[in-house]
Amino acid sequence: MRRSWKMALGVSLCTGVLLAGSQGLTSTSADGTLISNNIRSQQTDLNLLWEVQASSTNKMTTSSSAEAALFPMVGQVAYVPKSSATGRSPLYRLYNGSSDHMVSLTAGEGGYTTEATIGYPWNAATKPAGTTAMFRGLNSSGDHALMSDHQQYSGYSVEGLGNAYSYPRFGSQVPLLTLTGSAMTVKSNLAAGGVIWELWWNGKQMIDNYDYGREIQASMSFQDSNALPTEGGDFVSNSNKNYMHGSPIASSGNTITTTSKKQSTRAVPLEWNYTSFNGGLADVPVIYKDWKLGKDITLDDQGMDLGTGFNNLRAQIMRYDTVLDIPQTLYGSNIEIPTAYLSNDLRRGFTFDATQSDINAGLSEKTVSDYTQLDSQTYHLQYSVDAGGVIYATDNLQYALGIYGSQPSIGGSATYFTLWKFGSFSSPFVTKWSAGNGWSTFNAGENRFTTYVIAGTLDDVRTAMRRMYMMGYR
Template identity: 25%
Template sequence: MKHPHFAGLLAAGLLMTLSSVSASATDISIQQDVNGQALRIVASKDQYAGAIYSVTYRGTEYIDHYDHGRELQSASSFDGLGECFNPTEAGSSKDGTGSSSTSILISAYASGNTLQTTNNMAFWIYPGSNYVNSCGQMWYVSPLSGHIFSKTVTIGYQGIPNLIRYSASFTPAENHNSATFEAATGYMPPSFSQFLAYNPKTRHLSVLSDGPGEQATPVILATTNGLNAMGVISPGLPQASYPNLGYGRFRFPSTTKWNCVYRATNILAGDTYTYNCFIAIGTVDEVMAAENRLVQSTSQPSPLFRFYNGKDHLLTAIYTEGASAGYQFEGTTMHVYPNAIDSGMEPIYRCREGNHDHFLSTRQDCEGQRYEGQYGFISSHSRPGYSALYRLYNSSVGDHMSTTNPDEGTNHGYRVEGILGYVN
């Protein structure tokens, strides 16, 4: 969590308006009609290295971007060091209110309702600094962490127009015992002073104390009249190992903040850790309705259909993809969830080796082969009603297949490579 600077900000109780954000030629933005009004998200390529500094809806600005520690952005910390080892998307504390960022933007793309960026995150505390929060002098020598951060932000999800999907991927540069991933955080104008906790599973809304800190229930920050609100929810929170953590709220003299936080252990350099946070926007009632619909949609798995054309087994969520390409339909192999229903879920990816060999992997890098997308999530451990999902390979034809019945492969020259996870 960043400690904000306070000079020069709006007085508490004032809403920021569209006119308070000056567009730059290096901005990238996406916009979508939501209930008859434009919802616009803007990221800065130069000033904030791809971080989002503006979210506007119905004439109201939802994001405070006074310095490089605020914005709608992501960060990480390791081994309990907090800000003392804190790669940050938007830049370093030394960047202050300046027009450039120590973080280095690698790529940025915006089209339709989707925005994607990748950057090399700067350490929040600049090397050589003597930080006030008992870090001592920073021991790292480069202002760049070497930690690569990528995000995909999409307006609208599963037919819910006022829901923003924020998918954050962190690739650390070195091994660590533990990590805290602030998958998403939003700094908001001080007029968003009403802190609420909402559990869409029980439909229970309650006043949330100032904290500060995390708790287990999704948070909503709203204006006192309830007409402007932003809430965050993630199907993977709270994590089983951290049942009382996940959603934070903080109040400062000149800004308020929410965050969506994941934790992991045994961090390996080069591995990628991906988390999805969903941000709902509108009135308090509209935010609650969006979160209700999300919970309903994430509880329903979707089928994957298996096709075969004599040399390639293809799994797809779209029947016509296989049928129109000349493949023969073999049946429904498994079901996947669009989001993690709990912390025991893992992503499953579609990959391709060479020109035709489609296969499944739990690794986003597709084990060095071509990445074709993410199907969804499967269980990482056995559960009642779930079956093991095996991956097999036939070297004579160069074809992978995935099945819950390995005998159908081993009886035809395929060998088992391992269990990918568990499916229903």
């Protein structure tokens, strides 16, 4: 089973998986409940609030991208629920008739005219994780502006809005949380759910980050639904990031010790295929407000032992724990743990069987005949192995990025690996690999999946995979 969405002439990508068998699981729970019947009940439709410069002295909030496009953009400020419900209050846009727009929980505040209701923020009793209190600013000229924890304006003092909570956005910023190891550097974009936006090794940045469906991240799929909860955001693609929909960040941070360097991020995932659920509305992201999807990564793990003569390679290995936290059990589900979209010069694809004692025998370069051509510009290869993974490398094999894992039957999390190419086979515009957990039941609470991302030359990567298997890393 495979789902692929290619928007904007094939440049916005979030690709599901082709699985060889379902391990006997069905897409219904023990009481016959379909996954798709449960998914919509766990989604919330959102309005994205932008701040624009309506005049030189008047900042204005809008929930319409069409209206936002009429004015100079200031930036994204918040996500709020689109519809009313218990525990939410209407948020109004008001106008004084001449020089000032402001947002308020009170219609007609200060004698202003109420122009529109632009959303329904949560109150303190119902606010989900990742939300913060809303507030507005006021400058000396009497101009009001909606602000957030991440988007504030010089010269504006803070005025509270009362009991209103939203997911704060980051304006026009690309806020990167950087973790620097001795050989690898990772930069995660907090405006896109904390996905790995850049991965550097030996002076090269290896990740394609054109839109929020790429990067290194987790993405889910279901046997009986076209839902795709995604760590990074939904399928909106625009060269101006102000108009893209990134998943809110619930938590993020680095922990540095003498023995390792760790980074943790948790997104509140958006639905990738969002218009299928919100009635086709362009400006209405769909969120799983009670879910968290993210990662715990570790660099420079001094406790990792690859054996005598090989521990120099551990600086090129990133332990990658994909973490899914959900409020109720999901059946017939699959998750990429993770997927990575790569720069198009990483185009020579390899599979590696780490159980082979001869690393030359374990490595197999894949030609066009090995891939299934799914359409004129999509090539897919699926690989299953007890322990090992897949790799893309540059033509000269001096830069490579691979993913290593093993089957659950021997203590791992990965039931399969994939290689993808988009565009012509010899000159793809992007390549992708992934590891997948396979059709599974995910329990309420935290679900954790472990794989390893390895950077280096092709020989480094396959040697590290073999040593990891030999030393018991699953």
